Amino acid sequence: MMTILSTPVITGSGIDKHYGAFQVLHGVDFSANKGEAVGIVGPNGAGKTTLFGVLAGATAPSAGSVIYQGEDITTTNAAQRCHAGIARTHQVPRPFLGMTVFENLLTAAQNGAGLSGDDAEKYAVHALQQADIAHLANRPTSALGLLDRKRLELARALATAPKVLLLDEIGGGLTEGELHQLIALISELKADGLTIIWIEHILHALLKVIDRLVCMSEGRVIAEGAPSDVMNNPDVMKAYLGSELEKVL
Amino acid sequence: MLDSLIQGLLLGGYYAMLAAGLSLMFGVAKFINLAHGDLAILGAYLVLFGVDWLGLSPWLAVLLSLPVMALVGWLLQKFLFTRTQAAGFLLPLLVTFGLGAVLQNGLFGVFGSDTRSLANYIGDLSWDSWQITNELSVGKLPVMTFAMAIVVLSGLQLMLSFTRLGRSIRATASDPEAAELNGINSHAVHRAVAVIAMVLTGLAGSLLAMRAQVTPYDGPMQLIFAFEAVVIGGIGSLWGTLVGGIVLGISQSLGATLISSQWFQLTGHLVFLAVLSVRFYGTIVHQRGGWWILIKQLAGPMTRWSSQASIKAKATKTRIKNR
Numbered sequence: 001m002m003t004i005l006s007t008p009v010i011t012g013s014g015i016d017k018h019y020g021a022f023q024v025l026h027g028v029d030f031s032a033n034k035g036e037a038v039g040i041v042g043p044n045g046a047g048k049t050t051l052f053g054v055l056a057g058a059t060a061p062s063a064g065s066v067i068y069q070g071e072d073i074t075t076t077n078a079a080q081r082c083h084a085g086i087a088r089t090h091q092v093p094r095p096f097l098g099m100t101v102f103e104n105l106l107t108a109a110q111n112g113a114g115l116s117g118d119d120a121e122k123y124a125v126h127a128l129q130q131a132d133i134a135h136l137a138n139r140p141t142s143a144l145g146l147l148d149r150k151r152l153e154l155a156r157a158l159a160t161a162p163k164v165l166l167l168d169e170i171g172g173g174l175t176e177g178e179l180h181q182l183i184a185l186i187s188e189l190k191a192d193g194l195t196i197i198w199i200e201h202i203l204h205a206l207l208k209v210i211d212r213l214v215c216m217s218e219g220r221v222i223a224e225g226a227p228s229d230v231m232n233n234p235d236v237m238k239a240y241l242g243s244e245l246e247k248v249l
Numbered sequence: 250m251l252d253s254l255i256q257g258l259l260l261g262g263y264y265a266m267l268a269a270g271l272s273l274m275f276g277v278a279k280f281i282n283l284a285h286g287d288l289a290i291l292g293a294y295l296v297l298f299g300v301d302w303l304g305l306s307p308w309l310a311v312l313l314s315l316p317v318m319a320l321v322g323w324l325l326q327k328f329l330f331t332r333t334q335a336a337g338f339l340l341p342l343l344v345t346f347g348l349g350a351v352l353q354n355g356l357f358g359v360f361g362s363d364t365r366s367l368a369n370y371i372g373d374l375s376w377d378s379w380q381i382t383n384e385l386s387v388g389k390l391p392v393m394t395f396a397m398a399i400v401v402l403s404g405l406q407l408m409l410s411f412t413r414l415g416r417s418i419r420a421t422a423s424d425p426e427a428a429e430l431n432g433i434n435s436h437a438v439h440r441a442v443a444v445i446a447m448v449l450t451g452l453a454g455s456l457l458a459m460r461a462q463v464t465p466y467d468g469p470m471q472l473i474f475a476f477e478a479v480v481i482g483g484i485g486s487l488w489g490t491l492v493g494g495i496v497l498g499i500s501q502s503l504g505a506t507l508i509s510s511q512w513f514q515l516t517g518h519l520v521f522l523a524v525l526s527v528r529f530y531g532t533i534v535h536q537r538g539g540w541w542i543l544i545k546q547l548a549g550p551m552t553r554w555s556s557q558a559s560i561k562a563k564a565t566k567t568r569i570k571n572r
Contacts, residue, residue, distance in 0.1 A: 058426055078429035087430070094427040096420040107416045112432030116413070160432055 008067075009034040009195050010055060010086070010164050015064035017050050017219075024050045026219045027064070032164065037186070037196040039206040039227065042216035043239060048199045049091065051216070052166050055197070056088040057081040068164075082112045085163030089156075089170055091199075093149035095141035101152055102128065102137040105159040112160025124159055130185065131155035146173055158189075165189065167198040171205050183208050203231075215239070250506070252385050257502030259387065261478075261495030262395030263460070267453040267471060268478035268490045269402065270446030276485025277422040278439045280330055280341055284349035285450060286472030290465065292318050292451030293367075293458035294356055300370050307370040311455045315448050322447030326440045349468055356465035364462040371459055394456050401449060402491055409487070418442060422485070477521040480528075496520065 011031040017024045025047045032038045040048050053059030055066060057078035065074045073081060096104050105124035109115050115123055128134045131151045136144065144152065154170060167186070171179055179202065186209050190196055200206040206213075206227075213227040217239035223230045230236055271285045282288075295317055299310030325348075333344045368375035374393070378386040409415035417438050420428040425435040457463060457471070474497065482493025497517050504516020 056430060058430060077434075078426070079432050079434045082430055082432040090427070094424050096423040096427065098423055099416065099419055103416055104420075107413075107420050107433070108431040110413050111417060111428075114432070156431060 007034045008032070009069060010197075011067045012051065012055060012061075013065050013067070015051065015054055015066075016062045017047070017054060017059065018062050024219050025054070025061070028216075028219070028221055030055075030214065030221065032195050032197050034195055035190070035193050036212065037190050037198065037210045039210035039213045040197065040199045040216060041201070041203065041206070041213065041236075045218075046216040047219040048216055049168055050219075052088055052168055052197075052199065056086055056166055058088075079111075082160050083114060085161070086166070087112065087157040087160045087162035087164070088166035089150075089153040089168055091169040091172070093146070093153040095144070095149055095152050095156070097142050098140075100138050100140055101133060101144070101155075104141060104152060104156050108156045108159035109161075112162075115161075123161070127155040127159035130158055132181065147178065150174070154185075162194065164195040164197065167196065167200070169199055169201065171200055171202045179205050250503075253502045253506040254499055255385070255387055256391070257499030258495055259391035259395045260498030260502060261491065262391070262398035262498075263453065263456055264474055264478040264494030264497050265398045265491040266394065266401060266449060266456065266494075268475040268482075268494060269398075269405070269487070270448075270450040270453075271472075271475045272479045272482075272485060272487070272490045273405075273442055273449075274446045275479070277418055277442045278330070278334070280334060280439075281345070282330075282446075283342060283345040283472065284352060284468070285345075285475055286470065287349040287352035287468030288318075288321070288447060289450045289454035289457065289471050289475075290356065290463055290468045291321070291352055292447075292454030293463050294360060294365075294454075294465070295451065296367060296455045296458060297360070297365050297463075300367065301365075307367050307459075311452070314451055314455065318447040318451030319444045322443040322445075323440055325447075326443035330443065331436060331439065349472075353465050353468060360465060362464060362466075364464050365458070366462040367455070367458040368460070368462075375459060390456075390460050394460070397452075397456070398491065398494075401452070402487055405445070406487055414438075414441060474517075477517060481521055481524045496524075 008031045013029055015025050015028040015030070028047070028051060030051060040051070042048050050059060054061045054064075057073070057076060057080065061074065065072055067073070068081070068084060068086065073084065076084075095101075096107065099107070102124060105127050106120055109120040109123040109127070113120070113123055125134070125137075128137055131154050133148060133151045133155055136148055136152075141149070141152065150170060150173070154167070157165060157167075171182055174182060183205055186196060186198070190209065196209070198206060198210065210227060212225065213230040214224040215222050215230055215233070215236045217235075222239055223233040223236045267289060271282060274280045274282055292314055295314040296307065296310045299305040299313055300307050303310075305313070329344065329348070330341065333340045371390075374390050376388070377390075378388045379392075380386045407415075409419060417428070417433045418441070420431070420433055421435045421438040428435050428438070454463075454471075457467075478490055478493035478497050480493065481496050482489030482491065497520065500520040501513045501517040504519075505513040508516065
């Protein structure tokens with residue numbers, strides 16, 4: 001297992017992001033190895049989602065570089081990164097409205113995974129089954145509730161045939177039972193060799209899947225390493241949850 | 250009356266064809282093209298150029314003008330529209346307004362200000378009609394235009410529903426950033442939409458030149474008709490464009506018949522204004538929580554004003570009595 005984990009698949013180096021005078025990321029260094037599951041925690045406004053935007057190509061960094069499978073992809077756009085195998089979900093699901101659930105997935109399979117004809121349809125069906133929303137296939141996305149939208153968001157990312165999956169608070173709002181299902185699915189994806197980077201506030205869910213934990217605060221990485229080490233780090237306790245972390249442990 | 254209704258209905262086919270491109274570009278790229286009418290006139294002049302200068306048959310000239318219009322759409326989207334759109338909402342309006350002026354004066358520079366028409370080149374079709382009853386006849390060209398609009402809109406609907414490009418267009422219209430994250434090149438989709446829109450607009454311009462006379466400065470009026478059809482039918486709605494076109498056509502036709510021929514355009518504008526007002530107040534009513542609350546809020550200042558007026562009146566009466 002360690003040999004698999006030793007190859008970085010995606011690396012962000014010295015990433016700065018500022019909007020005018022407001023700096024969101026300060027020289028962030030981040031990497032994830034092939035087949036690894038990395039958790040990102042941090043208080044609201046820590047820059048976690050902005051980092052996802054930079055990695056996925058939706059947000060251009062003000063400085064720094066993003067290397068994916070040994071290639072500098074800093075200047076490539078989100079569509080190119082999706083073709084290369086980077087997929088992300090949003091904290092607030094963003095389904096394609098005016099389309100059915102299946103059409104959403106077919107669009108992702110055709111454009112993201114580059115499949116056509118029957119192959120694209122089969123892949124879309126596979127993604128439907130993985131996210132357990134096969135029964136919603138022909139429902140318009142506008143008729144879905146929040147939980148089903150979250151499942152669709154995950155299924156659509158999976159339909160692009162990703163190698164690196166960026167999950168942004170996918171567990172928020174789920175019941176314990178649904179959370180267990182989600183953890184089982186993400187563990188399965190990890191076992192299949194997918195690299196998973198997961199931003200999550202629900203720590204007990206995160207800890208069941210991840211190999212490594214990164215904590216961000218005020219646009220900086222303040223600690224990273226083995227989850228238990230990071231959570232015992234005094235800076236993390238101060239910045240994130242304080243004594244709550246001890247209870248989780 | 251029935252004659253007016255049918256003529257208006259058929260005219261709606263032309264308006265739908267004219268408005269489809271405008272609606273598509275707004276629906277997908279959120280781009281308002283103020284040069285839309287001038288581009289339709291450009292399409293008409295391309296066909297006139299093919300017929301007058303190159304000696305082509307009108308139908309072949311129409312066929313050949315469509316790829317030229319497609320190229321115009323691709324180039325405009327690639328080098329002008331995309332760049333202006335990145336700078337906010339106002340710049341596309343100013344730039345396409347300027348583009349319209351350039352097109353008008355460019356056509357004037359090349360073709361002069363004389364009115365031109367394709368009617369002389371299409372034989373009987375420009376004026377021939379089917380006699381339905383003694384009092385009712387329908388022109389062959391308007392029927393052909395209407396049928397063409399139905400075929401074109403159906404084709405567009407099928408494309409949007411069942412093809413990869415269609416789904417990519419719908420996905421981009423819904424959320425361009427999410428579309429990009431799912432592997433769709435939204436710029437390429439916008440270019441494809443501009444190509445489709447310009448082909449439709451060029452076709453509409455050609456049909457206009459077959460049924461009427463055109464000059465290089467006719468674009469703005471066509472833009473207004475297209476806008477009215479789009480707004481009446483619902484912005485970004487494909488079949489709504491046909492409904493909007495028909496409502497506009499019937500309004501104009503009825504206005505001309507029931508009031509006077511000078512009211513042809515004005516009636517259309519008034520119906521457009523009425524629809525816009527109902528939509529506007531409908532939105533406000535929705536925001537304010539219902540008609541009754543809105544009425545109370547609107548009546549509020551008046552009630553206060555009238556109560557103040559009555560207080561003043563009472564005070565005046567009291568002063569008069571005291572004297």
